[in-house]
Amino acid sequence: MSEHQENSIYVAGEWRTAASGATREVIDPADATILAVVAEGGARDADAAIAAAHRAFGEGRGPWPSTPVAERAALLRRVADLLQRDREELGLLESLDAGKTLEEGRVDVDCVTDAFRYFADLVVNETGRVVDAGSPDVHSVVVHEPVGVCALITPWNYPLLQASWKIAPALAAGNTVVVKPSEITPLTTIALMRLLDEAGLPAGAANLVTGPGDPVGARMAEHPDVDLVSFTGGLASGTKVMRAAADSVKKVALELGGKNPNVVFADACTTAEGFDTAVDQALNAAFIHSGQVCSAGSRLIVEESLRERFVAELARRADRIRIGRGTDPGVECGPLVSAAQLARTEDFVASALAEGAVLRAGGGRPAEPHLQDGWFYRPTVLDRCHRGMRIVREEVFGPVLTVETFRTEDEAVALANDTEYGLAGGVWSADAGRARRVAARLRHGTVWINDFHPYLPQAEWGGFGKSGIGRELGPAGLAEYRESKHVYQNLAPRPVRWFKG
Ligand code: NAD
Numbered sequence: 001m002s003e004h005q006e007n008s009i010y011v012a013g014e015w016r017t018a019a020s021g022a023t024r025e026v027i028d029p030a031d032a033t034i035l036a037v038v039a040e041g042g043a044r045d046a047d048a049a050i051a052a053a054h055r056a057f058g059e060g061r062g063p064w065p066s067t068p069v070a071e072r073a074a075l076l077r078r079v080a081d082l083l084q085r086d087r088e089e090l091g092l093l094e095s096l097d098a099g100k101t102l103e104e105g106r107v108d109v110d111c112v113t114d115a116f117r118y119f120a121d122l123v124v125n126e127t128g129r130v131v132d133a134g135s136p137d138v139h140s141v142v143v144h145e146p147v148g149v150c151a152l153i154t155p156w157n158y159p160l161l162q163a164s165w166k167i168a169p170a171l172a173a174g175n176t177v178v179v180k181p182s183e184i185t186p187l188t189t190i191a192l193m194r195l196l197d198e199a200g201l202p203a204g205a206a207n208l209v210t211g212p213g214d215p216v217g218a219r220m221a222e223h224p225d226v227d228l229v230s231f232t233g234g235l236a237s238g239t240k241v242m243r244a245a246a247d248s249v250k251k252v253a254l255e256l257g258g259k260n261p262n263v264v265f266a267d268a269c270t271t272a273e274g275f276d277t278a279v280d281q282a283l284n285a286a287f288i289h290s291g292q293v294c295s296a297g298s299r300l301i302v303e304e305s306l307r308e309r310f311v312a313e314l315a316r317r318a319d320r321i322r323i324g325r326g327t328d329p330g331v332e333c334g335p336l337v338s339a340a341q342l343a344r345t346e347d348f349v350a351s352a353l354a355e356g357a358v359l360r361a362g363g364g365r366p367a368e369p370h371l372q373d374g375w376f377y378r379p380t381v382l383d384r385c386h387r388g389m390r391i392v393r394e395e396v397f398g399p400v401l402t403v404e405t406f407r408t409e410d411e412a413v414a415l416a417n418d419t420e421y422g423l424a425g426g427v428w429s430a431d432a433g434r435a436r437r438v439a440a441r442l443r444h445g446t447v448w449i450n451d452f453h454p455y456l457p458q459a460e461w462g463g464f465g466k467s468g469i470g471r472e473l474g475p476a477g478l479a480e481y482r483e484s485k486h487v488y489q490n491l492a493p494r495p496v497r498w499f500k501g
Pocket of ligand 1: 153154155156158162180181182183212213214216217218219221232233235236237238240241255256257258293295395397463467468
């Protein structure tokens with residue numbers, strides 16, 4: 001498959017090529033062939049898209065912000081229906097572009113559908129409120145208004161999902177948006193824009209610029225006519241976005257990385273079923289989408305008495321994970337997204353081994369001849385790791401699980417919190433009191449007890465520490481895209497006589 005989409009930039013309801021005429025090849029990570037050719041936008045394209053969004057916002061009087069909230073919600077529900085209509089096509093496109101399995105691609109479409117429906121329901125119910133001003137002569141209300149032009153910048157690992165977690169609440173709240181997907185995986189975001197258009201979104205309410213982080217994303221972050229920038233991606237780019245946004249004092253929401261602990265107490269594994277579940281979920285936590293998940297449970301922190309039994313079984317099962325092209329039947333783990341991501345993973349594993357880690361599974365590329373053209377890496381388990389190692393502190397974003405051990409509950413908590421990030425973590429224990437105690441002490445935005453990875457559109461998602469600023473999903477995910485305005489009306493105005501003259 002090689003599709004020509006050189007007109008992948010969407011501005012004021014029109015599809016166009018990059019102002020410079022430049023294009024970019026989108027590569028299939030399973031065999032390094034060309035999947036599609038898209039427009040390689042630049043700063044001029046970003047400016048045009050921002051100008052269109054600014055005009056369409058029209059100081060809050062434009063066609064989209066002035067659309068009644070019930071109609072905005074109805075449009076989001078139409079988008080959800082269209083996503084389900086195109087579920088197979090979108091799931092396949094996500095699988096091909098991001099390298100995930102077809103099943104994961106389909107699940108992403110379902111999650112995205114839920115997010116559009118959730119924000120459609122929420123926005124009609126989360127209205128303003130009347131405030132008791134303490135006087136019958138005062139009518140005081142707090143109303144919600146859209147922020148304005150929102151720049152939405154997304155990463156390559158969950159392209160459709162990350163874009164939707166921003167687009168759905170931003171549009172629900174009445175903002176106009178400029179979206180910039182990752183240059184590595186732009187295809188499903190382009191497809192989503194077509195669905196927004198088909199659903200009847202007014203021209204200019206949503207705009208799309210395909211192109212690199214610098215200059216396109218950088219321009220969006222600094223542009224004075226952008227009122228809010230919501231960024232999901234790595235820590236290094238996130239800090240640049242924050243700096244670029246400072247001069248114009250725009251609102252900034254950041255969803256950054258994670259180095260997420262999965263804490264397993266021995267009491268979770270006293271039965272055969274408990275042991276099997278904890279091992280199974282530790283694999284899921286670390287290796288789904290080849291570990292290219294911001295909330296990947298890439299740090300296994302296991303009670304010392306359980307370590308050998310647990311790690312032996314983990315390693316045995318990690319070696320059996322079936323690697324291959326995400327669309328091939330039976331495949332459980334696809335490739336890494338790019339040659340750079342593969343090289344990064346190889347480098348991290350080499351440095352961990354040099355620092356004393358013990359290889360228990362994986363540790364290299366698969367040997368099968370049909371996997372040699374793609375960016376595959378075997379699920380890898382590294383035992384005997386510790387906080388001093390780079391691989392324990394930094395996000396790999398590959399299929400690599402490190403193992404650390406603890407003896408006491410306090411030690412487990414201290415290890416789990418010993419990270420500059422704070423996105424997510426898991427706790428496994430058959431002792432409900434202990435599990436709740438540990439969960440309460442974890443400095444992470446999401447904590448799973450006896451589970452790993454599920455999230456709900458109704459529950460906020462985001463991080464403590466360097467995992468970010470703000471929250472997506474849940475009521476806070478809508479609040480990010482709203483200004484609050486207090487309107488105080490004096491029903492019986494009289495002079496205050498503060499000044500007596
Ligand atoms: P990245 O930071 O390289 O890129 C993310 C996006 O930012 C891309 O669209 C990129 O083009 C753009 N960008 C790059 N430099 C920029 C700049 N100077 N100004 C503006 N935009 C710029 O991240 P990535 O490699 O695409 O994604 C992986 C990272 O994303 C990981 O660190 C992962 O943890 C994080 N992530 C976080 C979450 C979350 O919810 N917290 C979710 C998914 C991914």
